[in-house]
Amino acid sequence: xxxxxxxxxxxxxxxxxxxxxxxxxxxxxxxxxxxxxxxxxxxxxxxxxxxxxxxxxxxxxxxxxxxxxxxxxxxxxxxxxxxxxxxxxxxxxxxxxxxxxxxxxxxxxxxxxxxxxxxxxxxxxxxxxxxxxxxxxxxxxxxxxxxxxxxxxxxxxxxxxxxxxxxxxxxxxxxxxxxxxxxxxxxxxxxxxxxxxxxxxxxxxxxx
Numbered sequence: 479x480x481x482x483x484x485x486x487x488x489x490x491x492x493x494x495x496x497x498x499x500x501x502x503x504x505x506x507x508x509x510x511x512x513x514x515x516x517x518x519x520x521x522x523x524x525x526x527x528x529x530x531x532x533x534x535x536x537x538x539x540x541x542x543x544x545x546x547x548x549x550x551x552x553x554x555x556x557x558x559x560x561x562x563x564x565x566x567x568x569x570x571x572x573x574x575x576x577x578x579x580x581x582x583x584x585x586x587x588x589x590x591x592x593x594x595x596x597x598x599x600x601x602x603x604x605x606x607x608x609x610x611x612x613x614x615x616x617x618x619x620x621x622x623x624x625x626x627x628x629x630x631x632x633x634x635x636x637x638x639x640x641x642x643x644x645x646x647x648x649x650x651x652x653x654x655x656x657x658x659x660x661x662x663x664x665x666x667x668x669x670x671x672x673x674x675x676x677x678x679x680x681x682x683x684x685x686x
Contacts, residue, residue: 512629513637515666521641521659523591528658528682530587530594531603534561535580543585543594545657545681546643553578559657560593561585571602584608589658589682614677620650622675627652630671637670638663643681651677658682 533544533556541564544556552575566572572581583600622630627647634654635642641663643655652675656663659680667676 513633513670515669516634516637516663519662519666521662524589524658524660524682524684526588527586527597527685528589529584529608529685530589530682531582531584531606531608532558532681533580533582534564534585534600535578536564536566537578546655552576553580559589561596562593563587563596565596569600569602571604586685591658611683614679615649615651620652620674620677621672622647622650622652626671626675630654630676633670634667634676651675653677653679655679655681 530543530545533548533554535542535544535554535556535558537553541561542556542558543561544554544558546558547556549555552573566579569581569583572579574580582603584603584606585594585596585600586598587594587596589595624647630652631645631647634645634652638654638656641656641658643657645652645654647653654667654676656678657680659678664676664678667678
């Protein structure tokens with residue numbers, strides 16, 4: 479009887495272990511830490527021209543396009559993408575101080591993952607009328623709890639590195655702004671955190 483009970487206990491334990499492993503696999507696996515897919519994958523560079531809206535800051539030596547947060551000072555402080563072929567010619571709305579010149583513009587060109595080559599005359603944002611994008615939420619609330627949102631926002635900056643611009647939570651969604659995404663990081667976010675929680679928004683938009 480003792481041997482039979484021991485065997486039954488071992489069998490039950492093995493069954494429980496297999497069930498737990500199967501459940502973990504169904505949930506996406508427990509071996510990879512949260513954010514692993516985002517950190518492991520990198521979107522392909524755009525194949526055509528892209529459009530960007532942001533602050534152009536020229537320190538007299540190089541010009542850069544800031545797509546994320548900008549500290550309101552004179553001159554402003556921000557990090558951005560190197561602009562190749564930038565010119566202030568014909569732009570009368572720029573401000574200057576401390577040897578730097580800056581302004582906010584819609585810029586069209588080619589992005590190679592490190593720099594942005596300007597291919598058309600920039601348009602001051604005050605005069606720019608962009609085409610509205612579809613609502614990525616579909617008008618529905620997201621599935622991220624407050625705890626989910628806090629955890630996701632603590633993970634994505636390191637996982638995305640220099641591609642990360644900022645994030646915030648609203649209506650159960652965590653909106654994550656990045657320099658560029660072709661859908662790779664959106665799929666990775668769904669894999670890491672579950673669908674219906676994160677929306678990856680690309681600052682650069684393909685225009686052909």
